[in-house]
Amino acid sequence: MSRIVSQRAIINRRAVITRLAALDLDDLPRSRRRGKVLELFKQVLAEGRAEIRRRFDASGDGRHTVRETCFLMDQMVRLIHDFAAEKVFAPGVRTLGEAMTLVAVGGYGRAELSPHSDVDLLFLLPYKRVPYHEQMVEFILYMLWDLGLKVGQSTRSAEECIKGAKEDLTVRTALLEMRWLWGDQELFKELQDRYRAEVMGVSGIEFIESKLAERDARHAQMGDSRYVLEPNVKEGKGGLRDLHTLFWIARDMYDVAGIDELAEAGIITAQAATRFAKAQAFLWTVRCHLHYLTDRPxxxxxxxxxxxxxxxxxxVDRPGSRGVERFMKHYFLIAKDVGDLTRLFCALVEERHRSKPRRLPFRRLFTRRTQLAGFIQEGGRLDLATPDQFATDPGAMIRLFHTALENEVDIHPRALDQVHRNLKRIDGKLRNDAEANRLFVSMLTSPKNPEVALRHMNEAGVLGRFLPDFGRVVAQMQYDMYHVFTVDEHTLQALGILHSIESGALQEEAPVASEVIHQVASRRALYVATFLHDIAKGRGGDHSQLGAEVALKLGPRLGLSDEETETVAWLVRQHLAFTRFAFKRDIDDSKTIQDFVALVQSPERLKLLLCLTVADIRAVGPTVWNAWKAGLLRELYHRAMEEMTGGLAGKAHAARVEAAQIALRAELARIQWPEAEIEAHLGRGYAGYWTSCDTATQARHARLVREAEASAAPLTIEPRVDALRGVTEVVIYTGDHPGLFSQIAGAMAVAGANIVDAKIITLTNGMALDTFFVQESEGGPFDSPSKLARLSAVVEQVLSGRMRLAQELASRRGHLPSRTQVFKVPPRVLVDNTPSRTHTVIEVNGRDRPGLLYDLTAAMTQLGLQISSAHISTYGERVVDVFYVKDVFGHKVEHDRKLERVRVTLLAALKDPRTPGGATRAA
Structure with missing residues (x-):
């Protein structure tokens, strides 16, 4: 353990012993004696923690905090042990059979304890246990537990430890970091010597393989990306546990006490050891802040x-960059460094075990060396032909990744290490080299999945150096709850999804995009536009417009023609247009289609924009894409294409309606519906219904409607949990009437369900078939059986008039939590009469909260507005709700005074009642 400054200010062992002696415990009953001692130990622990916290607040350095916390815990454990041995149980000469050693294991053994970390103890005993052991262990553990500490403990002999280490990876890993704490040192030395000889000395590669497999499984469970926007500092990819894994591998291979010893021995470079230390210090500091801020582990x-x-x-905040975004960018760059160190250590393992025939999970063992495009291919991986290859030929860094992709081989960690060392050689000359740019575009548009090569380039730091505009978004977070990944990670995933669309892997989920991507004439422009679509995020201003300017600058450099460059720039500028029209406008309104066609102008651009849009949406996160959104995009595409290619939109739309009805007819016939009932159901849906959702959804609706009609039920509610998207779909079938949508929204808020999407459908029989996608207020599917039952009950009570909704919501405002409160979203209300010839369109933007949709729709009802269609979208903490409305006479709202009243009233409804003085201004 490194030296701790002013140890006695944290805990003075002698002073504590003096305070114990002053308690005058001899004449007290045992229970009162223990209580007074426990109270003193609580004071000592609290005083020590307060001093460590004071030091951390002053220095902000987690390195000292984890050491000091460990020191405090060491002294507490020793004091408790000695008090038990000397004051509680009969003192005297202990026999060899009563010897006992306290051993720190796991993170505690490494002498690293964050403020709320567990304390892992091994009570090491001779060959058999005696009553004294049991008494001591019980006293120490209960005292630690009563101090509020979480203790992981085991009681074993050396023989049991060795046997457990051979059989259990967890035991072996914990003992790898064992540290003598107190008690018999010979007993500890015996265990240490046997562990080195019988476990470390004979295991070969098995332990390392197991730890790497364990790491991969952990990554998969945590999302398998180091760029998730709410990372786990300990267990996530690029977190502390990955550094621990590297330390375990190093310790097992070389029996070192720290990574710095590897550098001293010349096994790794001093630079690598420094990067390890910096990454560890940063992550320790973040974890200490987390523990202190939340007051829990x-x-x-x-x-x-x-x-x-x-x-x-x-x-701190800077122009165009918020402090929190700069902090998280630093975090992700540290996580990336951890990934680089992982590759380096894997190379060390390979070199150590090169002569062994066992196949490693991270390499393919072949011994034949061949030449490949100026590199050496060995063991199925590319390596440099000469150590100074990049120094003499910087362009070889680009060629390395191109060769690996085209030949589908891995790159040797040694070569990647050399890339990292030579990044400064990627300068203006190389960036403007025609061959280097040709190779890059070849990778970007490769049929062998560009995501693979570009991800490797990004991890190695090459992508950001070769394209500085992309370098600006590397590790760039988007501080909201909608985007799951950093900008660079989102971009790379979008490229991978675009490749999947082209290869046919997403045929079922995106059938139209999977078809039209093979019809585009500007395939190269499509891939380049996908790569550049978010290139200007974080610069301040409209990233679409700024990104188009970047595209116009980069196109010639990348070797694109003028036409391709213009197409790329247009796609980047308009990459949000498809979703804006599909999700925020009524595509059954002919003016929506006409406005969209006027923007897109050509079938080629329409196809390109559809493919880019699908890739972009799916790359946002696993819960964003759904069949309903896919259906809206599909229908908008078809209607726009028909408008462009002959004006036969009505006939083509009728054909799609007929095709949807034929598909549903076949499905209902398959499950033996009578023909009369099939015909009756097909007559219930207006044309827009048949093109808005897929056959499977329509079949579920048909069953629900059939059962409701058969039982003459006034209200039918059917929830369906979608675990993959993390939402619960709630379908409600009931009689339509003014204010229905508002009533249901309010009922769901009372039940604790947060609406993230909604679809309003009115059938020809006057019944509403409304679908709501809901989550828990803190995220995740609303799937508790008791909560679902309550939701149904509350909706029924509200619609039957037995619950006074406004009063119920008002009384529950303080009990409806929302983690979105941390975000600030300026409220905005846009009232526009130009998007539709028959309706006034109201767009409402603001911060999401429980009950917001009810407040908005209730306000519209009070204003005398009739909601014809609603387009409800939630983007993390931000709501973007669009309503097509008419006045009580069935006309558009056109009087200026009435329009202003609508705007002001809805701005007031956006205000969170739980936040007095909250922002209500228009944006």
């Missing part, structure tokens, strides 16, 4: 704590 860096930790770590 919290390891997830959630949105609500990120701003405060950023402030505490002195990341």
């Amino acid at each position: 919290e390891d997830r860096l959630t949105f609500d704590v990120q701003p405060e930790i950023a402030l505490r770590m002195q990341y």
